Amino acid sequence: MRLTAKILKKPITSALLAIVCGFLVAAIVLAAAHYNPWQAFGALFSGMFARPKYISNVIIKATPIILTGLSVAFAFKTSLFNIGAEGQYIVSAMVVTMLGVKLNLPAVIQIPVLMVAGIAAGGIWGGFVGLLKAKFGIHEVITSIMLNWIAFYLSNYIVNLPAFHQPNSTGTYPINQSGYIVLLPNWKTSPQGIASLEKAPWLKEIMLKTDVNFGFIIALVMAVLIWFLLSRTSKGFELCAVGYNKDAAEFAGINVNKNLFDAMLISGALSGLAGAVAVMGTNPHNISTLAAFENNGFNGLSVAFIAGGSPIGCIFAGLLFGGFLYGGQTVQSEVGAPSEIINIMMGTIVFFMALTKVVQVFADKLAKGSAAHAE
Amino acid sequence: MEVSSKYAVQMHGIVKTFGSFCALDHVDLDVKKGTVHALLGENGAGKSTMMNILYGLYQADSGKIYINGNEARIKDPSAAIRHGIGMVHQHFMLVENFTVLQNVILGSEVTNRFGVLNMKKARDKVEKIAEQYGFDVDLDAKIEDISVGMQQRVEILKALYRGVDILILDEPTAVLTPQEISELMDIMKSLVKSGKTIILITHKLKEIQQSSDACTIIRRGKLIDTVKPQEVDEEALAAKMVGHPVRLVVEKTPAKPKGVVLEIDHLCVKDKRGLDAVKDLSLKIHRGEIFGIAGVDGNGQEELVNAITCLSRAESGTIKINGQEIQNTTLQNVIGHKISTIPEDRQRRGLVLNFSCEKNMVLEKYKSSPFSRHGILQDGEIKDYTKKLVGDYDIRPAGCGPMQVRSLSGGNQQKLIIAREISNEPDLLIAVQPTRGLDVGAIEYVHKMLVRERDEGKAVLLISLELDEILSVADTIGVIYDGSINGTFSQDQADEKTIGLLMAGGKQNAVNS
Numbered sequence: 001m002r003l004t005a006k007i008l009k010k011p012i013t014s015a016l017l018a019i020v021c022g023f024l025v026a027a028i029v030l031a032a033a034h035y036n037p038w039q040a041f042g043a044l045f046s047g048m049f050a051r052p053k054y055i056s057n058v059i060i061k062a063t064p065i066i067l068t069g070l071s072v073a074f075a076f077k078t079s080l081f082n083i084g085a086e087g088q089y090i091v092s093a094m095v096v097t098m099l100g101v102k103l104n105l106p107a108v109i110q111i112p113v114l115m116v117a118g119i120a121a122g123g124i125w126g127g128f129v130g131l132l133k134a135k136f137g138i139h140e141v142i143t144s145i146m147l148n149w150i151a152f153y154l155s156n157y158i159v160n161l162p163a164f165h166q167p168n169s170t171g172t173y174p175i176n177q178s179g180y181i182v183l184l185p186n187w188k189t190s191p192q193g194i195a196s197l198e199k200a201p202w203l204k205e206i207m208l209k210t211d212v213n214f215g216f217i218i219a220l221v222m223a224v225l226i227w228f229l230l231s232r233t234s235k236g237f238e239l240c241a242v243g244y245n246k247d248a249a250e251f252a253g254i255n256v257n258k259n260l261f262d263a264m265l266i267s268g269a270l271s272g273l274a275g276a277v278a279v280m281g282t283n284p285h286n287i288s289t290l291a292a293f294e295n296n297g298f299n300g301l302s303v304a305f306i307a308g309g310s311p312i313g314c315i316f317a318g319l320l321f322g323g324f325l326y327g328g329q330t331v332q333s334e335v336g337a338p339s340e341i342i343n344i345m346m347g348t349i350v351f352f353m354a355l356t357k358v359v360q361v362f363a364d365k366l367a368k369g370s371a372a373h374a375e
Numbered sequence: 376m377e378v379s380s381k382y383a384v385q386m387h388g389i390v391k392t393f394g395s396f397c398a399l400d401h402v403d404l405d406v407k408k409g410t411v412h413a414l415l416g417e418n419g420a421g422k423s424t425m426m427n428i429l430y431g432l433y434q435a436d437s438g439k440i441y442i443n444g445n446e447a448r449i450k451d452p453s454a455a456i457r458h459g460i461g462m463v464h465q466h467f468m469l470v471e472n473f474t475v476l477q478n479v480i481l482g483s484e485v486t487n488r489f490g491v492l493n494m495k496k497a498r499d500k501v502e503k504i505a506e507q508y509g510f511d512v513d514l515d516a517k518i519e520d521i522s523v524g525m526q527q528r529v530e531i532l533k534a535l536y537r538g539v540d541i542l543i544l545d546e547p548t549a550v551l552t553p554q555e556i557s558e559l560m561d562i563m564k565s566l567v568k569s570g571k572t573i574i575l576i577t578h579k580l581k582e583i584q585q586s587s588d589a590c591t592i593i594r595r596g597k598l599i600d601t602v603k604p605q606e607v608d609e610e611a612l613a614a615k616m617v618g619h620p621v622r623l624v625v626e627k628t629p630a631k632p633k634g635v636v637l638e639i640d641h642l643c644v645k646d647k648r649g650l651d652a653v654k655d656l657s658l659k660i661h662r663g664e665i666f667g668i669a670g671v672d673g674n675g676q677e678e679l680v681n682a683i684t685c686l687s688r689a690e691s692g693t694i695k696i697n698g699q700e701i702q703n704t705t706l707q708n709v710i711g712h713k714i715s716t717i718p719e720d721r722q723r724r725g726l727v728l729n730f731s732c733e734k735n736m737v738l739e740k741y742k743s744s745p746f747s748r749h750g751i752l753q754d755g756e757i758k759d760y761t762k763k764l765v766g767d768y769d770i771r772p773a774g775c776g777p778m779q780v781r782s783l784s785g786g787n788q789q790k791l792i793i794a795r796e797i798s799n800e801p802d803l804l805i806a807v808q809p810t811r812g813l814d815v816g817a818i819e820y821v822h823k824m825l826v827r828e829r830d831e832g833k834a835v836l837l838i839s840l841e842l843d844e845i846l847s848v849a850d851t852i853g854v855i856y857d858g859s860i861n862g863t864f865s866q867d868q869a870d871e872k873t874i875g876l877l878m879a880g881g882k883q884n885a886v887n888s
Binding site: 235 | 684686705706707709710716718723724725726727728729730734738739741742746747750751752754
């Protein structure tokens with residue numbers, strides 16, 4: 001009993017329980033719509049794991065939402081709700097595309113320039129929100145949502161400028177190849193490359209059929225860095241103190257407004273990095289006219305929630321979400337069930353994560369019960 | 376003791392455990408009808424648990440409860456109310472934007488057959504009760520507009536409206552000013568006179584002596600004794616409560632003041648609403664002196680401290696520390712000038728409750744060596760430092776370093792703040808209500824620390840609403856009224872009556888001549 005209580009108290013347990021609930025609810029919905037849940041889930045998992053290229057694509061799909069998830073989780077630690085990750089992502093993707101099309105420097109310069117530009121764009125977009133909050137006390141949710149729409153229409157305006165718009169398409173020209181962060185782009189299509197890859201068919205499939213890129217490694221490094229920043233540095237100490245108790249932080253001589261600004265700046269920069277990685281790492285290496293939000297930022301909200309605000313947890317939550325998004329396409333193609341079922345599952349998981357407290361209370365009761373029993 | 380209808384409440388052999396922790400171990404309580412019965416104990420002794428069992432919020436593991444001589448099973452608060460038991464909690468349960476009348480009748484409204492409110496009838500009933508017990512409350516005032524003392528009366532009125540005969544008051548004076556306390560005492564007397572029984576949960580000895588007919592002392596979940604308060608002195612009560620002799624009188628040698636540390640000259644500060652709160656206030660505090668500011672809450676104390684710590688703007692006047700002006704700079708600058716503050720609201724201003732004790736211990740110093748190097752926290756240093764202070768200041772539990780500070784008791788939270796602030800080695804230590812909500816043992820400790828700092832040549836500014844505390848701890852006493860100091864005394868000249876008059880706005884000359 002005590003062991004059960006202990007296990008229940010682990011944050012990971014509530015995440016797993018929430019995921020199980022997500023599947024249960026999805027099964028009920030599928031059954032109600034006369035689809036076989038087992039078949040659908042089978043399709044989902046085979047769509048995620050059946051072939052090496054699927055796994056690779058899951059990781060690629062997960063990369064930007066791990067980063068936007070980190071962005072949201074980081075802001076959350078400082079008690080800020082960064083619903084503006086979407087706009088920060090869009091602005092960054094837009095700036096990276098503009099520069100990437102117009103500049104053509106050697107890759108060693110081009111890549112850092114684009115990356116920094118994307119980070120800066122997202123950082124400015126987020127920092128502006130922080131500035132408004134620090135200076136005028138305007139709630140970050142309101143300004144973030146407005147800035148999301150500004151980013152949306154600004155991006156669409158840029159896409160249709162003659163300087164960037166690729167004729168007969170809905171998007172811009174792709175960025176110059178020197179800005180790609182794809183793994184060995186020239187080697188893998190060269191005769192020697194193909195010859196070497198023949199020896200390992202799974203590797204060949206991954207390398208040639210998917211956009212294997214450095215983005216995932218960047219996301220992993222960032223997750224560790226953010227964890228380190230928050231838990232091991234004096235800056236993280238300040239940010240968390242302000243997040244947990246502004247009044248006490250102020251009274252201890254910590255500059256509250258500066259930390260609010262810094263938190264939004266860093267959070268925005270992380271979402272900006274997500275946008276940069278997406279454009280530089282995956283086809284078609286450009287941006288297109290948006291009919292609606294693509295949810296790269298909003299999905300980050302779900303990822304951060306499922307991760308319980310833990311930076312390292314964002315990696316796994318992002319992979320889970322990426323897997324569902326990618327595998328969900330198979331559900332539609334093989335079982336015929338609409339891929340929106342994935343949204344239902346994700347929504348349910350986030351909902352049950354919010355109920356985590358109940359699990360904790362239950363665990364406390366269990367611990368008490370077993371203690372009474374022992375006597 | 377035998378069960379009899381002479382007693383309003385009898386609780387026999389009450390046992391209650393939480394997990395492996397035994398909160399109450401065979402505790403008995405017999406409360407005679409028509410008396411005020413005090414339940415005395417330190418924080419965490421089990422007195423609130425005992426009353427929560429009586430009120431049906433908890434169930435006892437074993438033991439019996441008799442109401443008016445009949446065994447009663449109280450499974451929830453509504454059963455308690457049916458048995459005529461009412462409880463006024465320390466934190467009021469009122470709807471802020473409802474009127475007094477609406478709050479009183481909430482949950483047992485007078486309605487006609489169709490469920491429509493009959494406010495007239497309800498008002499008559501409430502007015503009658505208020506008149507009977509001498510309550511002076513405006514039934515149409517909104518809760519958010521009335522004072523804390525009034526709100527408490529509304530809570531009592533609520534209980535009486537429900538026909539309660541036995542009233543439990545949980546730490547009722549913790550939030551009241553001295554005047555409001557004496558008004559509450561009067562109300563309690565009139566309630567008892569009309570046959571009600573009151574159980575008073577408290578750790579304030581003086582109140583027990585003033586108000587109670589009997590006093591039951593609980594220590595660490597065990598019944599210690601039931602005494603007549605008038606027959607024992609305060610120190611004996613305190614010793615029973617904490618389990619060892621307590622010196623209620625603060626022991627100290629006469630002050631030997633030296634150079635001026637803090638000099639405030641013609642200071643004016645506005646409050647949050649933009650009204651003048653501190654008006655032309657001047658004072659001087661020397662090394663080796665405890666300067667106590669006595670006054671009723673809301674006479675500018677908060678704004679004065681905010682101005683010294685640069686959280687509020689000084690409109691005019693100067694604040695000098697060791698001869699240097701610090702007004703309207705930053706709090707960082709103030710801390711740099713060796714001013715440390717024990718804030719009034721320890722949970723809001725003093726601690727980050729979600730942080731560990733270790734992190735709270737370095738809340739002001741995390742950035743400086745040796746606690747951080749090149750921006751990276753040195754966990755080992757922080758841990759050792761905390762361990763040392765936890766030992767030096769006897770913060771319990773001894774291994775609390777990595778625990779969340781939230782899980783410490785109020786007294787130990789306060790000790791942590793004191794340890795942190797004193798270890799800054801300040802020239803001026805500001806202590807605002809440093810013993811609020813603490814029990815006797817912890818209060819003794821805090822006072823000892825303040826005197827020790829004084830003896831080490833620090834200047835101490837003590838601001839408290841408890842006049843007793845000021846009178847016994849401070850070397851120099853200034854009375855604040857309406858934003859300025861209207862009388863200054865040395866400790867041996869000060870008498871309670873004169874200061875009480877000044878606190879209420881009297882003139883010093885009129886008193887002296």
